Amino acid sequence: MESLDKIDRAILELLQTDGRLTGAEVGRRVGLSQPAAGARIQRLEKHGIITGYRAVVAPAAVGLNIHAVIRLRTTQSQLPQALSLATQTPEVVSTLRVTGEDCLLFDVHCPHAERLEQVVDSLARYGPVTTSLVLRSYPPKSLPTAPSTTS
Structure with missing residues (x-):
């Protein structure tokens, strides 16, 4: 696809903030008709x-x-099994493969400490784990879009 123009970037920002906006409302906010x-x-x-x-x-x-x-x-040889386990564990809501000393980072939501312990123990079969409790989450920001080189 060609690079995004200013209107495309505005549409993406609007929909990341509120994905339920109608085409008519998006058009109104960016200065286009609903069909456009x-x-x-x-x-x-x-x-x-x-x-x-x-x-x-x-x-x-x-x-x-x-x-x-x-x-x-x-390890590289254990990576596929660890990823498979994460996919099968409903409490793991996202997985990131990262650089540095650690290989994988899992975002986990559990109902109670005992279930968190079970999730940690199951992942620990594939290597050392470090667990951090999240004290507070802040609202995610919209992804930035690279400026167009043609607009």
Whole structure:
């Protein structure tokens, strides 16, 4: 896809803030008609720039009262098994492969300490783990979009 222009970047910022905006409202805010805004949104989806829409759920509101970050240091040969386990563990909500001493970083939400212990122990089969409890989460920011070289 060609580089994003100023209007594409504005649309992305709006939809990252509120993915439920209608095409008409997006168009109004960026100065386009509803059909033109809808066409741009569809193009952004088609090119894999917008990959989906989702509800953001408050973990504590659904009984997930413990939020932790688990770092795992493993070997190349154990990496596929560790990733497979993370995929099969519902409490692991995201996984990052990172550089440095650790290999993987897991974002984990559990209902209680005993379940967190079970998750930590299951991941520890693949190498040393370090677990940090999250004291507070701050709202995520929108992803920046690289400025267009043509606008």
